[in-house]
Amino acid sequence: MDTSMTHYRVRRCSVCPNDLEYLCASCPCDLCPHCKENHVQDLGTIDHRVVSFHETYLPVQEICLKHPDHLYRKICKWCDRTDCFHCKEHEQISLHAMRNKIKHQKERTSIHIITNEALLYRGVLMExxxxxxxxxxxxxxxxxxxxxxxxxxxxxxxxxxxxxxxxxxxxxxxxxxxxxxxxxxxxxxxxxxxxxxxxxxxxxxxxxxxxxxxxxxxxxxxxxxxxxxxxxxxxxxxxQIQVTEKGKGRIENEHLLKLMPGPELHQSVTLPNSHGCFHMTSVTSNLFWASYIDNNIILSNTTGDTLYHLLDTPSDLLSGYGAHTVNSSNELIYIDKEYNIKKLSMDLKTTTTFLTRAQLKLRPQCIYWSLTTNELLVGMCKKKIEYVELSEESEKIHDYTWTGGVTRFNETGKLTQIIYGGDTGSELFKYPCKITENNNGDIVVSDWSTAVVVTDREGRHRFSYTGHPPGSKLQPRGICTDALSHILVCDDETETVQLLDKDGKFLLHLLIRPPGIIRPHNLNYDVATHRLWVGSEDINKVLVYKYITRQDAVIDQYQTTTIMESPNENPTQETETPQDRHECLLQLMSSPELQQSFTVKDVKSCYHISYFKLDLVWVSESCNLVLTNTTGSTEHHLTDIPVDTFSGLHSVNSEGELFFIDRDYNIKKLSNDLNTITIFAKQTDDPNWTPRSVYWSPSGGDLLVGLGKANPETGKISRYNRTGQQTQPRQHNNSDQEIYKDPKIITENNNGDIVVSDFDAVVVTERGGRHRFSYTGHPPGSPLKPRGVCTDAMSHILVCDNRSRTVHMLDENGQFLSYLLPKSQDLGAPSSLSYDANTHRLWLAAGSYKKYKVFVYKYMTLKDPPTDEEHPQDPEGFPLSN
Missing domain, CATH: 1.10.287 (Helix Hairpins)
Incomplete structure (x- = not known):
């Protein structure tokens, strides 16, 4: 056979044209050596298992000891015996398979730490x-x-x-x-x-x-x-010449890692047969212990399977908050029913008593194993009886409060430290419900309904965090620290996860009522993958967030080499976006100026406004949609709209055509001459989903439609092209978590973000549908009742709050800036907004029943107006539109 003309196909890398040498078992990806390094270094794929391509085809010829005629399928590292397909009895009567998985996960974690931390930064360390x-x-x-x-x-x-x-x-x-x-x-x-x-x-x-x-x-x-x-x-x-030991060469995490602009949801884990999760402790990146609301402790994986169930836990409700931890040998340490501290071996067979109730003196409430010192921190408390005399004649009655402390025990169970009071003799702790340790050795305690109390390693009080802004009430629950020495705490008062630095300074609200959890109650930080596990007391879901990434100094060397090797290609010059241009030309005024106001004659209320053209706007109420001018006179009237409350049922495109939802929940289009009505999109086949709001996107020319569902109450956003075909349905974020309840009003920002006024929050997603943030009011955690919403030329988000009767102004990242229009008796309750991009004015509908008015405000001005020869302007200083 002549093989000279035979064609052979070489398998290539999925990322670059190099030859294949590695395979990713977690995702369908073929990798070359360089791309393999980038794959395991990326925090998004840090937990993927990458194997050699050649090793996958090497046959294994080991013989089963029990069945010599068959090859072994796996080896049990606990009893050193090989198993083949017929060794079912050995697999059924033992937990060796699960122990092998735990052992394997532990070894993988060590390999990840070596490959992703030590080897990744060897160049930085060498420099x-x-x-x-x-x-x-x-x-x-x-x-x-x-x-x-x-x-x-x-x-x-x-x-x-x-x-x-x-x-x-x-x-x-x-x-x-x-x-x-x-x-x-x-x-x-x-x-x-x-x-x-x-x-x-x-x-x-x-x-x-x-x-x-x-x-x-x-x-x-x-x-x-x-x-x-x-x-x-x-x-x-x-x-005087002192030689000090500097230890192993290392580099601080502050130089390697940094915070992301916003947290990203990585995955969601559903815990079966449970109504909530009090406390979590990770064993590996895929295995964790969790205590349920009934104080049962289970060993679960990321798929939600229960691998082990422990019932020897206290019946006290609050004891489940931090009642277990894992030591450096992956042994479970927990508080039993009699308030002894026990230890469960790694093979899940042997249970020993680590500390008895008599040794502890006080009742233990939470425990934490320090991996740096290999010591056990125990938070304890007791009732403190106080006598209160109501009057001179009445006898004294007794009441009680809680007082607590923190103790430290070594590996043998010997008491090494007791922390009760501060330097002045005052009590530091009342009811410690969670305890952890920071990288600098500080002991961080979540004290029930009071504060986050932090002491140094010797027990000296450093600070107590009581909430943000200072003086506000704090109800701390779950707590943890990360690789950057940040302190993360769940606040049950504002239903947020707050991020502090190691000195107790408030940095930001990392999570505000996260979708799928709403009320975060417990936290766990995975040091191998730098991800945050968030659990709730009310919902049987655990969400895994990614909020830390690597520094920009660690770049893709392959892409850099490719760019350097292509000198003939002309790099594209960065063009100035409209957003950047507006930010350079415009600035906010010190206070908005009212230009004019008028009353719409043919409506009793004003649910939504759509700007049509100069001095003309569409205004809707229940069953009515009118086109009115600035004198309040009606130019056109439509009655074919549904009976709805505070929804954006209409929108106007760049050609002046009106899109609206009719009574049958079809989406119709009215021509700009107000004579022809056509059906743009019919009602969906599923009658449970009904259109609630529409918005025409000026950037892409698409129509965004918000749909709602009554049972269960949920919503989604769909995108339609110019021909009325659905192009991008969106109901969930990237981890199948519902992010909408009732999308009433939709708009779009300059950066492509989709901004939705939902039931109790302003939900913002990227153009592709990935959830960015949810704004729930100011200060964070305060109730919000959003109504109208719009964006302006400077990418600000403006929203009407019916609860506080104000208009909030946010930046494009959801950071509260100011109350653009504070509460006013003359203004009433603001209900809808519309922004005129030509004159940079804000149209606002506000008032009460039968007393609604439309107000036009000017709140932007030019920074340095150009000359009249270069750019013609209107009399008030704004550039004339084309």
């Missing part, structure tokens, strides 16, 4: 090490000079000491010789002198009394002491 080496060389050069100088001083001192030692020795030798000479002279005189005169003896006595005594020992001791002091000073100089 920092080079800088440290250069700095150390410069610093050590100064120390080297000092050491040489001090060494020379020490050498001179040693030489002086040796010289003095030799002098002392010579003096002692001379003294000994003198004594010997005098003794021999005296002996000689006694022996040979016969007379009574002893000249030598008398001469020596006279010299001894007349000559000063020389105390060699005293002088040498002073010299030795002086030299000793000088030597000690040299030693002190040498000891």
């Amino acid at each position: 920092s090490i080079k800088i440290d080496v250069n700095i150390c060389q410069n610093i050590f050069s100064f120390y080297h000079v000092d050491m040489l100088t001090n060494a020379q001083i020490l050498k001179d001192l040693v030489r002086r000491v040796l010289r003095s030692f030799h002098f002392t020795q010579r003096c002692l030798n001379q003294k000994i010789k003198m004594k010997r000479y005098l003794s021999s002279a005296e002996i000689y005189e006694d022996t040979y002198e016969q007379t009574a005169i002893r000249l030598v003896h008398s001469l020596l006595n006279k010299k001894r009394t007349c000559l000063p005594k020389i105390h060699l020992a005293h002088h040498t001791s002073q010299l030795a002491m002086k030299e000793l002091l000088e030597k000690r000073s040299v030693i002190d100089l040498l000891t």
